[in-house]
Amino acid sequence: MRIDTLWGRRALLAAGAIALLCVPLLHLSDYTMRIATMTCVYVVAAAGWTLIGGYANQITLGQATMFGIGAYVSTMLFVHFHLSPWIGGPLGAIAAALAAAAIGFLVFRLWGAYFALVTLALAEMVRILVEYAQPITGGPQGISVPFVRNSVWLLQFPEAKDYYEIAALLVILALALARGVQFSPLGYRLRAIRDDEVAAKLAGIDVFRTKMIAFMLGAVLSALAGTLYAQITGFVDPDSVLSITLSVQLALYAIIGGAQVWWGPLAGAALLVPLGQAMTGSGSAAGAGLAKIVYGLLLVAIVVIQPLGIAGFVKDIRFRRRKPAAPSQAVTP
């Protein structure tokens, strides 16, 4: 059967989704499964960045805010009101979407570097406020998710690997959404804005509304990832969920994988998260430093050589294969 047909592609995607869910059948080590679970979390969070940063080229450097809102809202509701993360997570997602609406309202008029800088400043403001509201949020020291019992209803399990199926399901949902958007009228409108905002506006696209929908959808994805992160690690602090470093990291996964396609965050995070975890595994500052040096250098190399990321390389290869012996019709000047 040819893969390059509508049904062939659908079958391939379904097979991929099933394979992702079946990973635990391989009986990998706990350590490997932990890495796989964390990779899933970051795939979902980076997919949130892709919707606005990649599809619409609205380069936000504040996506950690959405991740952090998801992590903090569910955790605080659990700690203060004993509310299950199954309710707290969606509430966190709603809160993140509302925050995105407020931020979008402020920043969508700005372009390019100004947009990036203001999203960065707003993210720092959120971080400062969370650090200041110590009685509720735990302040700079962070807040623990108390372990009550092994329970699906409380979304609490003893080991990180026990979260894998839920994380994998969330990945499938997130990527299905990202793919759906990419090939929907919304996706085409976002692409038009990415290519030329003025032309998009002249073509009758409601630029503000289109950006807003993508930004809010992305916020929901990153927030859900944040809730799951809080449950897995059992601890939330501003440094790990609200920092500039995390914002940059989410964008980095998406860009290295390919910011303009739905599977970019999957490719980027699947490559970089295990790499980072393996190199930090030694526990030394030097190991952590070395892993991030590789991140930085890869980012530099990608944006200089192929700004479309891994997806760009794949596109080149497929294009070449499809037209193997295209007669060179280059017009000689």
Place this chain on the structure above:
Amino acid sequence: MAVLQALVNGTLVGGVYALITVGLTLIFGVLEIVNFAQGEFLMVGMYVAYFSYVALHLDPMLSAVLAFGVLFGIGAVLERWLVRRVLHGPEISQIFLTVGISIALQNAALAFFGSDFHSVHVPYQTASLSLGPIPISVPYLLAFAWGAAINLLLYVFLVRTDFGRAMRAVAVNAVAATLSGINVSRVRMIAFAIGAGLAGLAGAVILPYAYVYPTIGLQYVVIMFTIAVLGGLGNVNGAVIGSLIVGITQALSALFLPSALQNLVVFALFVAVLMIKPSGLLGRSHAH
């Protein structure tokens, strides 16, 4: 009295901010690139001064010149081999190239120097002069003096020298500059190198009252962007005014707000200014 003290402190801090930010502004003005690695250039400058102090007992006020030289070299190399390649590339490359450089530098410092905080001990560290009833910290005053001197020098360089004029010409219109016989690539390389060098110099100058550690750049970077944007990205004189506004705002807000919230006021000011005037307080309006 408290207000007067705050004004004096704010002005001093503002002068230091002007020194830290002027390089960022110069780079944006000439290359139209926001250098997200500027905070890490500052960090490297601090380490240069720290190690000169440890190895040679050199005072940071003197090793500032060395830090300028080292960062000038790093800046020139980075421009020649990397930045130049994305100047006409997509926006995502322009932003994330320097982000990538900053990640690499930050973590190289972490891998090689460790995450410990370091500082230097100089005789004037805790000294203060008194201006009437108001005490003035000597390390801040020295840093302020460097800031004033550098901004004056840069002004003279940009206005009085041929190379400075060429730089301003490139900033205004690179095509026209090329047609007038200016070597635009060379001007851009030197501008980036000077911008990086100034960040290194600033790092050395603040070392007597600051700790150096691998992520110190993150502490300064958002403040730097705030100042640069307030003054209008690319506007060197604007950066000085932006610095004073931010320094004084911080000092005054410390009077009635907990210190944890100091930067909140600054960032709110930043966002508010951009809402009213999307090209910055003193920015030229860009033809979008």
